Amino acid sequence: MENLDYARLQMAFTLGFHIIFACIGMVMPFFMVVSHRKWLNTRKPIYLKLTKAWQRGVAIFFVTGAVSGTALSFELGMLWPEFMKHAGPVIGMPFSLEGAAFFVEAIALGFYLYGWKKLPETFHWITGIIVGISGVISGILVVSANAWMNSPTGFDVVDGAYVNIDPVKAFLNDAWFTQALHMTLAAFAATGFAVAGLHAIQILRNKRPDLHKAAFKIAIVFGAVAALLQPISGDLSAKDVAQRQPVKLAAMEAHYETQKGAPLYIGGIVDADNKTVSNKLEIPKALSFLAFGDFDAEVKGLNDFPEENLPPVPVVHYAFQTMVGIGSLLMLAALIYFISLKKKSWLNNKKYWWLFAILTPLGFVAVEAGWVVTEVGRQPWIVYNIMRTSEAVTPMPGLKFSFYLYVTVYAILAVMVTWLMHRQIKVLNNSIG
Amino acid sequence: MLYVVLFFTFFSLFLYVLLGGADFGAGIVELFSSRENKELNKLTVYKVMGPVWEANHIWLIILIVILWIAFPAYFNIIIIYLHIPLTLVLLGITMRGVAFIFRHYDAVIDGTQVWYNRMFRISSLITPIFLGMSFGALVSGKIVVTDDYSNTTFAEIFMYPWLNTFTVLTGLFYAALCTFLASTLLIGETEGDIRKMYSRKSAIFTVVLVMVGGAVLFYGYWYDLVFVKEFLQNKISLIAIALSALLLIPLWFAIGKQKRVQTRIYAGLQILLVIFAAVHTHFPRLIITSTSEVNMLENTAPESVMYVLGISLIIGGGIILPGLFHLMKSFNMIRIPSRSGKHTAED
Ligand code: HDD
Ligand code: HEM
Ligand code: HEM
Numbered sequence: 001m002e003n004l005d006y007a008r009l010q011m012a013f014t015l016g017f018h019i020i021f022a023c024i025g026m027v028m029p030f031f032m033v034v035s036h037r038k039w040l041n042t043r044k045p046i047y048l049k050l051t052k053a054w055q056r057g058v059a060i061f062f063v064t065g066a067v068s069g070t071a072l073s074f075e076l077g078m079l080w081p082e083f084m085k086h087a088g089p090v091i092g093m094p095f096s097l098e099g100a101a102f103f104v105e106a107i108a109l110g111f112y113l114y115g116w117k118k119l120p121e122t123f124h125w126i127t128g129i130i131v132g133i134s135g136v137i138s139g140i141l142v143v144s145a146n147a148w149m150n151s152p153t154g155f156d157v158v159d160g161a162y163v164n165i166d167p168v169k170a171f172l173n174d175a176w177f178t179q180a181l182h183m184t185l186a187a188f189a190a191t192g193f194a195v196a197g198l199h200a201i202q203i204l205r206n207k208r209p210d211l212h213k214a215a216f217k218i219a220i221v222f223g224a225v226a227a228l229l230q231p232i233s234g235d236l237s238a239k240d241v242a243q244r245q246p247v248k249l250a251a252m253e254a255h256y257e258t259q260k261g262a263p264l265y266i267g268g269i270v271d272a273d274n275k276t277v278s279n280k281l282e283i284p285k286a287l288s289f290l291a292f293g294d295f296d297a298e299v300k301g302l303n304d305f306p307e308e309n310l311p312p313v314p315v316v317h318y319a320f321q322t323m324v325g326i327g328s329l330l331m332l333a334a335l336i337y338f339i340s341l342k343k344k345s346w347l348n349n350k351k352y353w354w355l356f357a358i359l360t361p362l363g364f365v366a367v368e369a370g371w372v373v374t375e376v377g378r379q380p381w382i383v384y385n386i387m388r389t390s391e392a393v394t395p396m397p398g399l400k401f402s403f404y405l406y407v408t409v410y411a412i413l414a415v416m417v418t419w420l421m422h423r424q425i426k427v428l429n430n431s432i433g
Numbered sequence: 434m435l436y437v438v439l440f441f442t443f444f445s446l447f448l449y450v451l452l453g454g455a456d457f458g459a460g461i462v463e464l465f466s467s468r469e470n471k472e473l474n475k476l477t478v479y480k481v482m483g484p485v486w487e488a489n490h491i492w493l494i495i496l497i498v499i500l501w502i503a504f505p506a507y508f509n510i511i512i513i514y515l516h517i518p519l520t521l522v523l524l525g526i527t528m529r530g531v532a533f534i535f536r537h538y539d540a541v542i543d544g545t546q547v548w549y550n551r552m553f554r555i556s557s558l559i560t561p562i563f564l565g566m567s568f569g570a571l572v573s574g575k576i577v578v579t580d581d582y583s584n585t586t587f588a589e590i591f592m593y594p595w596l597n598t599f600t601v602l603t604g605l606f607y608a609a610l611c612t613f614l615a616s617t618l619l620i621g622e623t624e625g626d627i628r629k630m631y632s633r634k635s636a637i638f639t640v641v642l643v644m645v646g647g648a649v650l651f652y653g654y655w656y657d658l659v660f661v662k663e664f665l666q667n668k669i670s671l672i673a674i675a676l677s678a679l680l681l682i683p684l685w686f687a688i689g690k691q692k693r694v695q696t697r698i699y700a701g702l703q704i705l706l707v708i709f710a711a712v713h714t715h716f717p718r719l720i721i722t723s724t725s726e727v728n729m730l731e732n733t734a735p736e737s738v739m740y741v742l743g744i745s746l747i748i749g750g751g752i753i754l755p756g757l758f759h760l761m762k763s764f765n766m767i768r769i770p771s772r773s774g775k776h777t778a779e780d
Contacts, residue, residue, distance in 0.1 A: 092502030
């Protein structure tokens with residue numbers, strides 16, 4: 001592998017690591033404040049216990065998110081200096097606002113974590129809400145920077161220089177809204193199902209079911225609502241991609257031949273050399289409809305684009321299938337949850353808890369898969385149709401070592417955080433009252 | 434707007450050096466403490482720094498973001514040629530951040546604490562050294578900016594410029610500065626015997642700081658480093674440094690009398706003067722390479738970008754600074770309660 005490949009791998013790996021902590025850092029505070037509110041309203045000790053346990057979780061995830069994010073803000077420049085040199089000023093606005101949002105988040109978190117019994121109760125609770133809201137805002141802001149890479153606007157290129165920069169227009173690019181909406185929902189769906197699933201596992205093990213059922217209820221509501229909205233927002237995203245990045249759409253669907261009334265493939269093995277897809281399930285005309293809202297619309301195929309502008313099709317296609325598959329599963333699970341509100345008997349059925357236990361990691365798998373679609377699907381461009389990834393990479397050789405360094409360090413971190421969470425749950429289970 | 438942006442650039446730099454520095458220093462103080470004092474220091478530091486810990490480090494992010502948006506060409510050189518030391522800084526920040534939070538938020542207190550503590554203390558020392566080395570490398574005149582990688586070796590471009598005697602000295606200087614800041618800050622947070630301990634440490638680290646600072650200047654002068662030479666010829670810089678040295682006298686007394694607010698103000702002023710002195714001589718040519726001096730104010734982002742950035746910074750600053758101040762005040766970082774002892778997030 002070349003230097004460029006290591007740079008890409010390192011970027012993918014560190015972003016993929018960060019996104020997990022970012023999602024949890026965005027969403028967990030909401031669970032925490034709901035539980036906190038319940039404590040304030042009912043004064044049932046289990047809610048206080050739960051709030052404090054989640055608060056520890058938030059603190060641990062927040063810091064891991066923050067340090068990996070700090071690394072990222074350097075890394076963008078360290079790995080892609082040419083990109084940052086040109087694009088930095090253009091997409092600076094969301095990043096500078098994001099800095100402000102982080103600050104607000106860190107300040108509010110300081111108040112929240114250290115404010116027990118020192119601050120007035122309501123004010124203390126509100127600082128928790130601010131943590132959540134500023135987290136979501138910072139998420140939306142970074143995603144809009146990424147959306148600009150997919151749909152660059154707000155500048156002109158003259159002799160390789162980016163001039164006439166309009167930062168506001170660049171920020172509000174065509175893709176920002178659909179991407180930010182989809183990402184925010186994804187964070188809620190993934191974290192909601194993950195937290196609910198972990199508590200479902202404890203319920204199955206019959207450890208403190210009172211506590212864990214209370215926790216499950218809070219987390220699953222957020223997750224289920226988001227999971228129901230996710231496919232709708234995903235459909236908006238797909239229509240958007242069809243407009244602005246037809247190559248990406250074709251790669252997502254492994255759609256080689258330009259065709260009117262194009263079919264949708266479900267599953268299928270892509271043979272990129274022979275440009276064929278085998279073992280697929282075909283739904284006639286569905287792709288045309290999903291992409292353009294018209295059963296007979298023409299969908300451009302990969303063969304119509306120059307070879308050097310194609311992303312690696314199989315990766316994008318499989319990732320997309322994974323995301324959509326998991327999206328459908330989570331939506332079903334969300335429906336099951338809402339039905340169970342009426343059919344209370346389900347709650348005594350072990351299969352019900354098993355379902356949620358199995359779903360625990362899947363939301364995050366979908367998040368990673370979705371990002372692979374977005375980012376790998378944009379290749380070979382770092383800024384779509386403007387700058388190639390290969391033109392952006394640092395001249396420094398030996399990126400192999402920094403890649404392995406990050407992998408090692410982050411792997412250790414991941415193990416440690418998991419272990420710490422395990423200990424939190426154990427302490428919670430053994431607590432009395 | 435350029436001036437607003439420049440103001441925030443140096444403001445973030447100052448606050449990072451000061452607050453982030455005190456934060457690193459707290460870990461270094463701990464590293465060089467006796468066994469019982471280590472535990473004591475840990476609790477004090479947690480009490481004092483806990484709530485603002487995270488905020489202290491965001492100044493670095495703000496600084497980086499401003500640099501890349503407003504001064505892209507300038508940032509480009511830093512980020513390409515200091516890739517390795519900056520990676521090490523990041524590694525240090527990561528280890529330190531997680532060790533800090535792990536040791537205070539692990540649900541079970543057991544033998545693993547020993548490892549968290551070690552990780553925290555060692556990364557507290559290493560990180561500011563690499564940061565100081567990176568700062569030093571920028572002005573050392575040893576960075577080789579080139580497009581032609583065939584005639585040079587990896588080490589010539591990516592190692593030697595930041596790994597030499599001068600940068601090691603600047604690295605040690607920054608670490609000493611951090612330690613000095615932390616021990617000065619902690620005087621105010623404690624009382625009785627513990628306070629005496631920090632006063633003593635503070636005095637020791639002041640001496641260390643002055644010695645290392647002297648060594649940096651002496652080395653630079655001896656080996657003809659442009660930055661140091663011009664620094665020593667610039668009256669205003671010299672006055673600033675002299676002032677900062679003079680401030681040592683009242684500082685020394687204030688430390689002796691264990692005055693809280695005064696020691697901090699003197700220490701803060703000293704940092705301000707040191708940064709001012711360093712920046713004044715060479716601003717805006719704040720990178721000195723082997724062949725040229727890179728002007729920060731050339732190739733800045735266009736006015737439209739500066740405008741939006743400036744407005745964002747003003748609004749952001751307007752929200753953040755009062756919030757931060759309030760946070761520090763609420764948790765008595767600026768005014769300290771008369772109690773001491775064990776604190777956890779639970780109470
Ligand atoms: C819980 C996670 C999750 C789930 C269940 C889904 N997605 Fe998704 N998807 C994401 C998480 C995600 C993501 C990780 O958040 C992405 C990556 C970039 C982005 O903005 O969102 C994404 C991107 C993404 C894109 C590419 C957008 C772009 O490149 O600009 C499309 C077209 C879809 N999604 C479509 C769908 C559809 C039709 C789904 C149907 C069920 C779906 N997603 C479920
Ligand atoms: C879609 C991708 C991303 C999302 C949704 C996201 C979201 C977040 C969130 C919510 C946080 C707060 C930390 C927490 O609460 O745990 C965070 C932290 C951070 N992120 Fe990201 N991020 C993304 C990608 C990036 C990228 C590409 C960068 C670098 C340029 C970055 C830089 C940072 C930084 C510097 C922090 C630390 C801030 C702090 O100290 O609080 N993030 N991110
Ligand atoms: C956190 C969620 C994200 C994940 C999981 C993710 C994933 C990836 C992946 C897999 C790649 C490698 C693509 C390839 O080379 O084949 C990549 C590249 C990259 N991403 Fe993202 N990405 C995320 C968010 C972002 C955001 C928010 C930004 C910027 C604001 C960003 C900027 C980049 C850049 C600059 C590259 C390298 C150039 C390129 O390969 O196009 N990413 N990312």
